[in-house]
Amino acid sequence: xxxxxxxNEIRASKLYKKRSSLEMVWRQxxxxxxxxxxLFLLIIIIIGALIAPFIYDYKTDVIGMNVRQRMxxxxxxxICGTDDLGRDIFARIVYGARYSLAVxxxxxxxxxxxxxxxxxxxxxxxxxxENVVMRICDIFSSIPSVLxxxxxxxxxxxxxxxxxxxVGISSTAPFVRVARAAVLMVRGEEYVEAACAIGQPGWxxxxxxxxxxxxxxxxxxxxxxxxxxxxxxxxxxxxxxxVPAPAPEWGSMLSAGxxxxxxxxxxxxxxxxxxxxxxxxxxxxxxxxxxxxDPKLKR
Amino acid sequence: MADTILExxxxxKYFKTSxxxxxxxxxxxxxxxxxxxxGLVGESGCGKSTTGRAILRLIEPTSGEVIFEGKDVTKLSKxxxxxxxxxxxxxxQDPFSSLDPKKTVSQIIAEPITENKxxxxxxxxxxxxxxxxxxxxxxxxxxxxxxxxxxxxxRQRIGIARALAIEPKLIVCDEPVSALDVSIQAxxxxxxxxxxxxxxxxxxxxxxxxxVVNHFSDDIAVMYLGQIVEKAPSEELFDNPIHPYxxxxxxxxxxxxxxxxxxxxxxxxxxxxxxxxxxxxxxxxRCMQCKKEICTTHIPQLLEVKPGHFVACPLKQEELGFSxx
Amino acid sequence: MExxxxxxxxxxxxxxxxxxxxxxETEDGVVHAVNGIDxxxxxxxxxGLVGETGAGKTxxxxxxxxxxxxxxxxxxxxxxxxxGKDVRxxxxxxxxxxxxxxxxxxxxxxxxxxxxxxxxxxxxAESIEIHEKLSKEKSLEKAGDMLEMVGIPRQRANExxxxxxxxxxxxxxxAIALACNPKLLIADEPTTALDVTIQAQxxxxxxxxxxxxxxxxxxITHDLGIVAEVCDDVAVMYAGRIVEQGSLEEVxxxxxxxxxxxxxxxxxxxxxxxxxxxxxxxxxxDPSNLPKGCAFAPRCNYATxxxxxxxxxxxxxxxxxxxxxxxxxxxxxxxxxxxxK
Numbered sequence: 001x002x003x004x005x006x007x008n009e010i011r012a013s014k015l016y017k018k019r020s021s022l023e024m025v026w027r028q029x030x031x032x033x034x035x036x037x038x039l040f041l042l043i044i045i046i047i048g049a050l051i052a053p054f055i056y057d058y059k060t061d062v063i064g065m066n067v068r069q070r071m072x073x074x075x076x077x078x079i080c081g082t083d084d085l086g087r088d089i090f091a092r093i094v095y096g097a098r099y100s101l102a103v104x105x106x107x108x109x110x111x112x113x114x115x116x117x118x119x120x121x122x123x124x125x126x127x128x129x130e131n132v133v134m135r136i137c138d139i140f141s142s143i144p145s146v147l148x149x150x151x152x153x154x155x156x157x158x159x160x161x162x163x164x165x166x167v168g169i170s171s172t173a174p175f176v177r178v179a180r181a182a183v184l185m186v187r188g189e190e191y192v193e194a195a196c197a198i199g200q201p202g203w204x205x206x207x208x209x210x211x212x213x214x215x216x217x218x219x220x221x222x223x224x225x226x227x228x229x230x231x232x233x234x235x236x237x238x239x240x241x242x243v244p245a246p247a248p249e250w251g252s253m254l255s256a257g258x259x260x261x262x263x264x265x266x267x268x269x270x271x272x273x274x275x276x277x278x279x280x281x282x283x284x285x286x287x288x289x290x291x292x293x294d295p296k297l298k299r
Numbered sequence: 300m301a302d303t304i305l306e307x308x309x310x311x312k313y314f315k316t317s318x319x320x321x322x323x324x325x326x327x328x329x330x331x332x333x334x335x336x337x338g339l340v341g342e343s344g345c346g347k348s349t350t351g352r353a354i355l356r357l358i359e360p361t362s363g364e365v366i367f368e369g370k371d372v373t374k375l376s377k378x379x380x381x382x383x384x385x386x387x388x389x390x391x392q393d394p395f396s397s398l399d400p401k402k403t404v405s406q407i408i409a410e411p412i413t414e415n416k417x418x419x420x421x422x423x424x425x426x427x428x429x430x431x432x433x434x435x436x437x438x439x440x441x442x443x444x445x446x447x448x449x450x451x452x453x454r455q456r457i458g459i460a461r462a463l464a465i466e467p468k469l470i471v472c473d474e475p476v477s478a479l480d481v482s483i484q485a486x487x488x489x490x491x492x493x494x495x496x497x498x499x500x501x502x503x504x505x506x507x508x509x510x511v512v513n514h515f516s517d518d519i520a521v522m523y524l525g526q527i528v529e530k531a532p533s534e535e536l537f538d539n540p541i542h543p544y545x546x547x548x549x550x551x552x553x554x555x556x557x558x559x560x561x562x563x564x565x566x567x568x569x570x571x572x573x574x575x576x577x578x579x580x581x582x583x584x585r586c587m588q589c590k591k592e593i594c595t596t597h598i599p600q601l602l603e604v605k606p607g608h609f610v611a612c613p614l615k616q617e618e619l620g621f622s623x624x
Numbered sequence: 625m626e627x628x629x630x631x632x633x634x635x636x637x638x639x640x641x642x643x644x645x646x647x648x649e650t651e652d653g654v655v656h657a658v659n660g661i662d663x664x665x666x667x668x669x670x671x672g673l674v675g676e677t678g679a680g681k682t683x684x685x686x687x688x689x690x691x692x693x694x695x696x697x698x699x700x701x702x703x704x705x706x707x708g709k710d711v712r713x714x715x716x717x718x719x720x721x722x723x724x725x726x727x728x729x730x731x732x733x734x735x736x737x738x739x740x741x742x743x744x745x746x747x748x749a750e751s752i753e754i755h756e757k758l759s760k761e762k763s764l765e766k767a768g769d770m771l772e773m774v775g776i777p778r779q780r781a782n783e784x785x786x787x788x789x790x791x792x793x794x795x796x797x798x799a800i801a802l803a804c805n806p807k808l809l810i811a812d813e814p815t816t817a818l819d820v821t822i823q824a825q826x827x828x829x830x831x832x833x834x835x836x837x838x839x840x841x842x843x844i845t846h847d848l849g850i851v852a853e854v855c856d857d858v859a860v861m862y863a864g865r866i867v868e869q870g871s872l873e874e875v876x877x878x879x880x881x882x883x884x885x886x887x888x889x890x891x892x893x894x895x896x897x898x899x900x901x902x903x904x905x906x907x908x909x910d911p912s913n914l915p916k917g918c919a920f921a922p923r924c925n926y927a928t929x930x931x932x933x934x935x936x937x938x939x940x941x942x943x944x945x946x947x948x949x950x951x952x953x954x955x956x957x958x959x960x961x962x963x964x965k
Contacts, residue, residue, distance in 0.1 A: 190397035193357055194461070197389050198411035199381040212401045342819035343790075450907060451677075480676040481846055485890035485903030507819065514892035514901065551824035553849025555891055557876050563828075566821050569789050 028292035035288020041281035049097035061091045063246040071264055080270040083253075084260065089267065092248035093274050099249045100278065103164050104230040108222050110168030111229075115175025116211075116218055122176070123183030124206050130180070137176045145170035145232050146239070153241045163242045167232045171225050178221045182214035189213075216293035223286035227279040234275055250275050304333040304501050305354070305469060310363035312346070312353050319575040323349045325525035327363075328601070331518075333468075336495065336502040338516030338533070340509060340548075344570060346525040347505045351471040354503070355387055356380055367469065385415055388467040392474035394454035398446040404457055405442045408432065411464040431460040435490060452483035456490070463494070471503045476511065488515060509552050513537055518607075521545050524573050524581045527601060531608040541610045541619075543586045580613070590614055597623050638808045638840040639665040639688070642703035646680070646687050646864075648696045653912040657683040657697075659864035662938070665808065665857075670834065670841040672855035672872075674848065674887070678908050680864040681844045682732065685810045689723055690714075707807050725755040728806035730797055730814045737797050738785040744796050745771070745781025748803050755804040770799040774829060791822035798830065805837055812844045827854055848887060852876065857944075860884050863909055863919035866938055870945035878963065880947040882924045885962040918950065926951055926960065 029035050056062055066086035074081040080089035122130040140148075149166035156162045186192065187210065195205045236242040237251030245252060250271040257267030312324040324346040331337045339347045352358040354365050356372060365372040372383060388411075391397035398407055408428045411417075418424050429439060435456040446454050455475065462470055472491070476484040488511065494500060506512050512519055513533055520530040521544065529542040540546045547564040566585045580586075583594040599611035604619045613623045646658040658680040665671050673681045686692050687699050690711065704712045706727050711719065731737050738747060748767035752758060758766065768778035774795040785793060794814065801809055811830070815823040831854060834841055843854055851858055851872070858875040860868040860883065868881035879885050886904035906923040909915055915922060917932040924931065928951070936950040951958045 190391050190393060191399040193352075194389070194391065194397050194458075195399075195410070196357055197355060197384060198414050198461070198465070199384040200410075200414050201381070209399050209402075213399070342821060452907065480908075481887060482676060482890045482904040483907075485892075485901040486905070488892075489901055489903060509820070510892040547821055551820045553823075553827075553847060553853050555848035555852055555876075555888065555893065557852060557873065559852075563824060565825070569791060569822075 025289075025292050029288055032288040032291060034284045035292070038281040038284025038286075038288060041277060042285060045097055045278055045281065046101065048094050049101050052095045052098060056091045056095060058095070061088060062095045062248055063087065071260075073264075074266055081264075081266045083256065083267055087248075089253075089270055092253060093250070093270060096248040096250045096253065096271070096274070097278070099160065099243055099247060100230045100233060100275070103160065103167060103233040103243075104226040106164045107167035107171055107229045107233070108225050110164065111171035111175050111225065112218065112222050114168075115172040116179040118172075119176035119179025120183045120206060120211060120214070123180035124187060124202070124210065133176065134180070137173045140170070141173045143170075146235060149232070149236050149241060153236070158241060158244055160243050160247075163233055163236060166236065166241075167229050170232065171229055174221060174225065175218070178217055179214060182217045183210055186210045186213045216289075220286055220290040220293060223282055223289055227282040227286070230275065230279055230282075302333040303330045304368060305331040305503070306364075306366040307350075307354065308364040308366070310350065310353060310365065311361045312349050312358060313361045316574060321574045322525045322576055323573060324353060324360075325576075327522075327525075327527055329520055329527065329530060331469075331501055331503060333501050334495070334499050335517040336504050336515060338512035338519040339503060339505045339522060340507065340512050340519055341522035342507055342548075342570070344524070344573065345522040346573075347507075347522050348473055350522075351389070351473050351503060351505050355384070355389055355471060357389070385417075385465050386468045387471070388462040388465075388469070389471045389473060390455075390458050390462045390475045393478055394451050394458055395446065397458055398454060400446055403443045403445055404432070404437070404449075407446075407457055408460045408464055411461060415465055417465055427464070428460075431464055434463065434494070435460045436486075450483075451479050452486060455479060455483075455487055459487075459490070459494075463498070466498070467500070469501045469503065471505065473505045474507070475504075477506065477508065484511070491515070509548060521548065524571065524576065526581065526599075526611065527609075528582065528599070528611050529609065530601070531605075535605075535608055539608075541604065541608070541615050542612045543588045543615075544582050547587075588614060593617065593623075636705075636708040637664045637666050638669075638707055639663060639842075640703055640705040641688065641701060644684065644687055644699070644701040644704070646683050646692055646697060646699050649698060650696050650912075655912045656914055657864055657911055658687065659914075661859075661861070661864075661866050663859065663866075665840050665842065668834075668838050668840055669857060670843060670855045672851035672858045673842055673844045673861060674846065674851055674858060675861035676846055676908060678863075678911060679861040680911075681861055682812055683864075684861075685729065685812055685842065685844060688810065689727060689729060690719060721755070724751050724806070725804045726806055727808045727810065728801040728804070729810040730801050730812060732812045733817065735790060735793060735817060738793060740785055743782050743784055744788070748781075748796070748800050751800055751803045767799075767803070770803050771796075773802075773833065774799045791818055791826060794818060794822075794826055795829065798826070798833070802833055802837060802839065805839070807840060809834075809839050809841045810844070811841060813846075814843075815850065816845075816847075823850075830854065848891060860887070863914060864911060865919065865935075865948060866946075867920065867948045868946070869938065870943070874943060874945040878942070878945065880941060880945070880952065880960065880963065881949055882926050882960055883920050885960050886923075888962060918948075926958075930954065 064087065068086065069082050070084055070086040072078055072082045078088050078090065080093060083089055118133055122133040148170045152166040152169060153162055192205060192209055195209050233242055234251030234254065237249045238255040240255065242251055243249040253271040254268050257271070261268050308328050310324055310327045314321040314323055327350060329337065339350060341347050349358060353360045360373055363373065367383065367387060372380065375383060405425070405428050408431055409424050412424055412427060418427055432439065432442070437453060437456050437460065441449065441453065446457065475491070476487050479487060492515070495502060504512060504516055516533050518530065519533050519536045520527045521542065522528065523544050529536065529540070529545045536545065537549065540549055543564070547566050550564045564587060567587065568585055571581060571584055578598055579595045580599050583589045586594070593613050597613040599613055601609045601611040602616050602621055603609050604616060604621060610616065616623050641661065641663045644658055644661050648655040648657060661684065673684065675681050683692065688704070692699050701712065704710065706722060711722060714722065745764055745767045748770050749760070749763035752763040752766050753760065768781050771778050771781055776792060776795055788796065815826055818826060827850065843851065845851060855872055857871050858869065859866050860875070860881065862883050868875060868884045875884065879888065889902035890904060892901060904923050909919055915932070917934055918936050921927040921931040931950050934950065936948045936953065938946045938948040939953065940946050941952060
C-alpha cells in the first residue's frame, strides 16, 4: 500500500513537468531581430576563438615574423594584410579574440560575484553598512578605470591575469548598484514577507527568494559590461599595460599600428573593426535580453 | 470560561515620518476565542493590515503585548519567534505578489514544511503537498506550474495551502478575497469556512468589505485611524450599530436589491491625518452627530455598553447612561 | 444648449451599437474579447454593464471610443453611432473632436489617470481649451467652476495631483470628463479603488451631475450593489457576449439567466446574512479558446446537451427584457431558482 502510493507520488511531479523560464526568455528574444543578430555574431566570434589553435599554429602564423611579407595591403593570401613584422593580421585577429573574450568574460565574472554580493547585502541590511558600501562605490566610479588599472598593474605586474583583475575591479561598481537596486525592489514584495512568516531566516531569504528574482537585471548588466570590459582591456593594452607583446591582443594591435596609421591604415582599421563588432554584438544581445526579461513588456 | 487563543493588549505601532509620528496602530486591545473568527474592519489607512502584521511580528510593534496561547509573542527572541510561527500564519491579499514568481506551486507549498523540518524525505513532502492541494481544491496537474500561469483564484488557493502546510492554529487573513472576482470570492470564502470547521482554525479576518465580513465573522471590530471604535458580535453590530462611524460605514454599502430607500449617513470631508493626531475623538471633524462640548473634551475609551458590545464614543456612552471621564 | 438637448430627447439614441466584435490577433492565437453585442442607450439614461474580469466590458468601452490598439486588435461592427453620428470611418482629427466632447471616459485606475507634472486646474482646462476653443484664461476659469461643481474649493486648482487623496483625485477625473458637457459618459469601474464611504460620496456626486448635465452614462462595474443605486438599465456580459439585458427592475426582480443568478448568489448580502454563499463552480473560459455553444454551459446548473451545441441568441422574453439562453427558447415554461418565488 505504501509502495503503491509512493509510485503515485513519483508520478505526479515527473508527469507534470515545468516549463522552464529559459524557454520563455528565448521565445521573447526570438522576436527581436537585433538581439538575434547580436547572438549570431557572438556565436561566430566565440567559435572562431575556440577553433583558432586548430587552424593557425601560434608560433608560425601568429607571432612568427616574416620580414619579406611585411606591410602588405589586404590581398587574397592575407585578407587583412600583414603588419610591420610580416604577420598575417587576420590570423592575429582571430587568435586575439581569445584574449579579448577571456578578459572580458572573466573580468565581468569577478565584478559580478564581488559586486552582487556587496550590493545585495547592502540592499538587504541597509543602515550604515549600505551607506559605507555605496560611498566606496561612488569613489570607485569617479576614478577613471585607466588610473585604477595602472595602479593594479604597477603593483602586481603586467600579465593577462592582472589585466583581468584590473578590469574586473573597475567594473565592480555598476554591479553593486544594480544588485542593490534590484534587492531593494524585491525586498518590499509580499513573498519576501511570506518567507519571513513561515520562519525563514533573513539571510536564507536573500539567497532563496531575493537573488533569483534579481538575476535577470544582473544578467543584462553583465552582458552589457562584457562589451565595456573588452574596450577597457583594449585601452590598457593600447597603453602598454595589458597583455604583453607579442600576444595578438586587439588593443596592442591598435597601438602597434599607430605609427603607420597614415600610410597603412588597414593595420589599425581591422583590429578596430573587430573590437567594434564584438562590442556591438554584446550590446545588441544585452538590450534584447533586457527587453525579453522585463516582466512589464511581456504580453 | 471562553478559550482565548489570542489576546492583544495596548498594541501600538508608530512610524517616524518627516512630519512627525504616524500613529498607525494606537493602543488596541482585543481577544479572540479559539475556533472563532474576529473580523477587523475599516477603510484604507485605519491600521488593520498593520495590526495583523504586528501580531505576527512581521512588523515590530512599538509597544504592547500579543499573548498567543499564554505566551507574549513580542518578548520572544528571533529564534523562538521562528518556532512560534508554526502556529501563526498569514494569507495575503495580493495573490500575485505574495508568491515567488520563480518558484513552482509545489516549491511554494512545500517551503514552510522544509523550512521548519516538519517532514523529511522528498516523497513524504510531495505527498503532503498533494494532500494540501487537494484540500484547497487545486488540481494535481498544477504541481509544477508557476504562479503567473494561473488565475487569481487558483493563486489564492496556493497561498491558503501554504498557510495550512504546517498546521497552524491561528491564521491572519489579510483581505484574502478583495483582489478576486465575485464568483471566485464566494468559492474561496466557502473554502475558508470549511477549513475552519474541519481543522479547528481561528481566523483574524481583515477586510474593508463589510458584506463579506458580516457573512464570515463571529465578532467584528471596527477600526478608524488606528483605534477600535466599536466591537460586537456580527449580528449585533449590523442590527444595532452604535458608533457614528459604524453607522456611516454600514449605510454606505450599496445593496444589490431593489426597493431600498437608503438612509445614508453622510460623512463630511475626508479622513484626517494619522500623524500626531490630537487628543480628542479622531472622528469628530467628520461626524454628523458631533457635539463639540463632549467630543473635543473627552478622549474616547472603549466601553462595554451592552453585553459583548463595546463602543468608544463619549457621546453615545453618555446617551446610553454611562458616565464618561 | 438647453434647446439642443431638448432636440435629442426623442430623436435618436445617444449610443447605438450593432453587432460589435473585437478580437486580438496575437501569435498565441486569436483572443475573442467581444463577440457580437448590441447596445442602445437613450437620452439621460444610465446603463450598467456588468461582468467579471475578462468578460469584455472594458474592451467594449474602448471600442466605442475607437481606442482599441490596431495591431493586434480588430474591431468590426455593423453600426457604431454616437449621438446619431457614424463614427466608424471618421478620420483621427474628426474622432478627436468627438472624444472628450460628445463622449467621455473615466478609465479604470483614476490614480494614474492624472498627469503628475501638471496642476489639476490645467488638466481640466486642457479639455475645455481643445473642445470649446476658449482662450487659456477663460478655460482656467471654467476649470475652476468645474472644481466647485465636484466639491473641491477652486483655489486648489493650482495644486498637483499628488496633493490630493484618492477620492479627490477621482472627483478631479470626473470634472475633466464632464468639463465639456459630453452627451455620453463611460465610467469604467470608477469607484473600485475607493473606500466605501468615499465611494458613496462619489456615486452621489455622479448622480447629481448626471441629472444636472443631462448626461447619459454607461457604468462598467462588477458590483451589483452600485448598479442598483445608479443605473436604469442593466446588461450582463459573459465571455464577450451579453447574456441578459433589460431594465433594472426586470433583471433584478425577474432574473432569467443562470449566470446572473449565480452572480447574485455569490454575493454576501448584509440584509440576509444567514444564507450560505452559493458560488458558481469553475472559471470563466479562456477567450482564446471558447467552447462551442453557450460559453456558460460548463458552469451552468441548468445546462443540457443542446446548450453545448449552439450559441444562444439574445432574445426578448418580456418588454425590454432579453436573455441569451437556449433553455428559454426550447421551453417557454423554464424557470430558474431565483425566479421561483
